[in-house]
Amino acid sequence: MTAFVLVSGAHTDGWIWREVAARLRESGSEVHPVTLTGMGDRRHLAGPDTDLETHIQDLVQVIDHVDAPEVVIVGHCYGIHPVLGAADRRPERIARIVHLDAGMPQDRDPALKLVPDQALRERLHGSEHGDEDRRIPPPPLDEWQRWGSVAGVPADVLARLSRLAAPQPRGTLTQPLRLSGAVSGLPTTGVLCIANGSSIAAVEALVGLGDPRLQALTDPRVSFFELDTGHWPMLSTPGELAEVLLRAAAGEGHRVAAKVGEQPAHLRPFLLDVPEMRRERVGQVDLHLPDADGPRPAVVFVHGGPVHPEARPTPRDWPAFVGYGQYVASRGAVGVTLDHGLHGLGDYGHAADDVAAAVDLVRADPRVDGERIALWFFSGGGLLSADWLAAPPPWLRCVAATYPVLAPLPNWGLGDSRFRPAAAVRAAGRLPIVLTRVELERAEIAVTVEEFLTAAEDCRAEVELVDVPLGHHGFETIDHTEQAQDAVEHAVGSVLGHLRG
Template sequence: MTAFVLVSGSHTGGWIWREVTARLRESGSEVYPATLTGMGDRRHLAGPDTDLETHIEDLVRLIDHVDAPEVVIVGHCYGIHPVLGAADRRPDRIARIVHLDAGLPQDGDAALELVPDQAVRDRLRQSAEPAGDDWRIPAPSRDAWQRWGSVAGVSADALARLDRLAAPQPSGTLTQPLRLSGAVSELPMTGVLCTGNGSSIALVETMVGFGEPRFQALTDPRVSLFELDTGHWPMLSCPDELAEVLLGAAAGKGHRVAATVSEQPAHLRPFLMEVPERRRERVGRVDLHLPDADQPRPAVVFVHGGPVPPGTRPTPRDWPTFVGYGRYVASLGAVGVTVDHRLHSLGDYGRAAEDVAEAVELVRADPRVDGQRVALWYFSGGGLLSADWLAAPPPWLRCVAATYPVLAPLPNWGLADTRFRPAAAVSAAGQLPIVLTRVGLERAEIAVTVEEFLTAAKDCDANIEVVDVPLGHHGFETIDHTEQARHAVDHAVRSVLGHLRS
């Protein structure tokens, strides 16, 4: 018999698993929904010294009292921290660890430090600094739960229950580093990714292809992945589906990513068009692909997406997609510019924006560039960086382009309060031409942001042209070598150059 130990995230308790617990017990499983010290109906047991170690010990004691030979322990959000700590101390009792819309914390990581957005992290850290009796972090208000994870699919009644039963979080649980011996890394693992909260198998496979160290463990054949088409709270939004996924995880089912990493990563495959080499000059983090010209020419600055781990080689400006675009623009008489900006994590958008602005100034100052005719072209997660330019377009900016862009922060990115919201900025763009390449097979979590942007653009009568690739995937330039895809690239490039020359 399998026993499930269910551990929820911040501010919640065992009560949140009510429906999932019932479904799992109907299947014949033992189920132990954990309520950690200070949470749920145990909130009165917390004190200033309640920390992550307290929660780990809660789970170790619970595991020791489970008689079933196989224990599957499930950690949701913050809950994965005490789950990993407890599994590391009782590895012989754990059959599988399930990361339920949770990260991959490592030894030495504190939960607070893994919050992506610096501003949010600073606010939480300030709240987490004990001041007399103020050693608790208040639960979010009812309208603020969305900022900490998508509530897509959660009914009004369930959201009201979440709000009513939420407890303040003892600050030490978020600030104390997780300590692991390494035993936990030998255990089978399953990731359950909630697409409505910005996670997906495709995104995981992309990070594996980048060589991100934390994601390399996911290539182990003992690791499986599932997707749920819902937000961050599947135990509230789709308990039946979650119960089925947990039973599948316990049986070792799920998607494996190991088969994909032996192939050449998608971003390093050849560009979809044969483009002749052009003269290329490298200045710092900027490459200029130069046309044959005796006078200054307009420039197109290509801004890659991300986050891209800092150790990734080759860097984006040497990826076939960006080399291909840079060469193609140069072959048509403009300067193609590629930039390695430092968007290495979700907290780096401010630094990446500075890198792009510096690159633009460097390019505009080059005597071979007509500094009054520049276009900025954004890709994927780099799409958020377009917000500053849309909000206050300078006169020399003749066009903004975006290809399979992310145009609003995804729910689990922790960027809700930042300036990087193109859908909000577009209302200030006036008649600045915008060329948007949209792929029909886009990841659902990204497609939602594109539609949000297009709705906002329509409402303000923005000057926008949409180039559709109905059968195109995210990153189609190295994946979909079709006539339709080649035509879309050619159309978008010529449209952008047309705005530079008009």
């Protein structure tokens, strides 16, 4: 018999597992929905010293009193922190750890680091608080999305979630997680909620970019499932979640294979055969220069991310960006590629500053016509277009975006930030926008593109769509098809047309 220990996220308690627990018990499993100290009907037990270690000890006691030979312990959102802490103390009892729409905290990480609510992170990080701040109040009914997408949760259930929510002891979010390393050898399953911005395709893409922290995900003991719902699957799709947990306990799930010797997708050749043009490096910026006299217009290509700072080669040397830069130079404009500081989701401000500095450098170059500049954004770099759309300078003749993220994903914690192109486009005026859209886009990204297009239509922004039939995210080095080549040529031709018009 398998025993499931179910641990909920911040402000919540064991009641949210009611339907999931019932279905697991119907399968013959033993189920222990846990209410941690200070939560639910144990909220009166919270004191000044209630912290992450308190919750870890809660779970250690539960594990010690389970008789079943196999324990599958499930951590949702914040709950993964005490789950990992307890599993690290009792690794011999744990058959599998399930990260339910939860992050991958490491040793010494406080839970606050992964809290989706940006305002809460900023309020608590590195500041001193009095007694009144020892317990963090739950969000109001209309702000639960700060902790993740509420897609699929019925209105009455969401109202109950809000009504029964308890203040979260501050120490549970700020105390660092301490791990000995014993937990690293345990089988693990990630359950990803697509409507909250997670997917298997996204995981595989990040692993392919070479982030060393994610190489552990290629271990055959690690599996993945997807649920097409928001951050609260125990409330929105309890039957599907119960089935996934049973399959996870049985060792099923998608594996992210380590492709030994295979060239990563982003390092494969560019889909067009372009002439070799002169390339000049200035700091973090590369200029791809045309064979032409006098100042020429420039196209600045802004890569996506996050990209780990140790990834090599860096984005400006990836074949796709070199290909775009050289192709633009072969057609008479200056192609500009750069490396910016988008190494994590909290780095958008730094990356925006890097892009602005690169644009200033390019405009000051005597070989560039500083009054004719286009900015072209890719993938997660799409959010960086927001500043330019919100207040386009007169020298910005065009903004382009290719398979972009155009609104923060729900689990990115950027909901109230300035990086919302889907909102900024309302201020773009008559600025031409060239948007390349791939047919096989990841669902969580496609939603943001549709949100952007709806807003653009409402404000009558000048958006030209370039579609790539059967195209994938990163198609320039994946889909060497005639349609993909036509899309690149069309998009580049449109951008250059706006620069010369």
